Amino acid sequence: MKSEAAISEGSPAAKAGRRAVIEIGTNSVKLLVADVVAGKVQPVWEESIQTRLGRGFYESRCIQKQAVTRTTEALAKLMKHCRHCRAESLRIVATSAVREAANQQEFARVVSDVTGKPLEILSGQQEAEMTFRGIATxxxxxxxxxxxxxxxxxxxxxxxxxxxxxxxxxxxxxxxxxxxxxxxxxxxxxxxxxxxxxxxxxxxxxxxxxxxxxxxxxxxxxxxxxxxxxxxxxxxxxxxxxxxxxxxxxxxxxxxxxxxxxxxxxxxxxxxxxxxxxxxxxxxxxxxxxxxxxxxxxxxxxxxxxxxxxxxxRSLRFAAVLEPAAAADGGGQKVQGGQPPPA
Incomplete structure (x- = not known):
């Protein structure tokens, strides 16, 4: 799967405070690996892979199987870059299409099974506020x-x-x-x-x-x-x-x-x-x-x-690397692989 953009701005050599964020959007999946030093974000690697998660979504309000496959393939590739860059932590967030999807819990469990990390499904308000904080960097x-x-x-x-x-x-x-x-x-x-x-x-x-x-x-x-x-x-x-x-x-x-x-x-x-x-x-x-x-x-x-x-x-990913997942709790959801959907 070809990346839209892969940008290296720093050394992959391990550093204390190196963090990674993967954002699953309606059009693409994006990765930011950055060193966080004294509250400042220093990007090391950024990559974007178009997966068109929203293709065929708006008629059924369900994420289509082909889109799930494209997304999991992209996630596998981006996970390799996280390991190569030796990120100490990884946070995975999802926005609009997943937020609206009738099968969001099923999709979130697939993502968690592939990555080993819980998927944070951001509310619209959460997405907006994190975007502003990211741009303010x-x-x-x-x-x-x-x-x-x-x-x-x-x-x-x-x-x-x-x-x-x-x-x-x-x-x-x-x-x-x-x-x-x-x-x-x-x-x-x-x-x-x-x-x-x-x-x-x-x-x-x-x-x-x-x-x-x-x-x-x-x-x-x-x-x-x-x-x-x-x-x-x-x-x-x-x-x-x-x-x-x-x-x-x-x-x-x-x-x-x-x-x-x-x-x-x-x-x-x-x-x-x-x-x-x-x-x-x-x-x-x-x-x-x-x-x-x-x-x-x-x-x-x-x-x-x-x-x-x-x-x-800059974007919400720049805010997401600055704060641990727990600090971003503002209406979003977390789903871990193997868990049943909430009642």
């Missing part, structure tokens, strides 16, 4: 008032806060894979299909997100910096920078204008799938779902009138 953002948008495969989290402390956080059932499963565009995509997608996103934002987010944005006159994390943001930055290799500093220094995002929407939605697969910075297995991702980013910037977007490579 980026020094340039630590002192700013931020609106973080964590755009994932199955959900999007909006978190408003400053100086590392979230003041508002909410998870919404708006995600790239979820949209792709519901609104499958033609190849090449048509302008009329883009209009349908944009309309569906705007309707959701206007009815579900704006009524709760706009009042907290207006509660203070202080400027707010929009920051986006997740696969869409990461690959949008790589495309903008024409970047084939990973460079955290360049990505996190990038400012994307609303016009710039709109230009990417127009360009991507005019290209057939095979041509999108050849764009520098975009991995071929992201060439389908990127259509939905950029449409969401553009709609959020339009609706809430943000002229600039910053991208971060």
């Amino acid at each position: 980026q020094p340039e953002l630590a002192g700013l008032r931020l609106l973080v948008m964590d755009l994932g495969g199955g959900s999007t989290e909006f978190i408003l806060g400053e100086r590392g402390h979230p003041q508002f956080s909410r998870s919404f059932e708006l995600g790239c894979v979820r949209l792709l499963e519901r609104l499958k565009p033609s190849d090449p995509p048509q302008i009329a299909e883009l209009e349908v997608v944009q309309g569906a996103i705007m309707d959701f934002l206007a009815s579900e997100v704006r009524p709760v987010l706009e009042p907290v944005l207006r509660a203070s006159a202080e400027p707010v910096q929009l920051v986006c994390t997740g696969g869409t943001a990461f690959y949008l930055a790589r495309m903008e920078l024409k970047m084939s290799a990973f460079n955290r500093k360049r990505i996190e220094s990038l400012r994307l204008s609303r016009d710039g995002v709109r230009q990417w929407v127009d360009r991507l939605w005019q290209m057939p799938l095979e041509k999108r697969k050849c764009i520098v910075g975009l991995t071929p297995n992201r060439a389908d779902v990127i259509l939905m991702g950029v449409a969401v980013v553009e709609s959020v910037m339009d609706l809430f009138k943000f002229d600039e977007l910053r991208v971060t490579t």
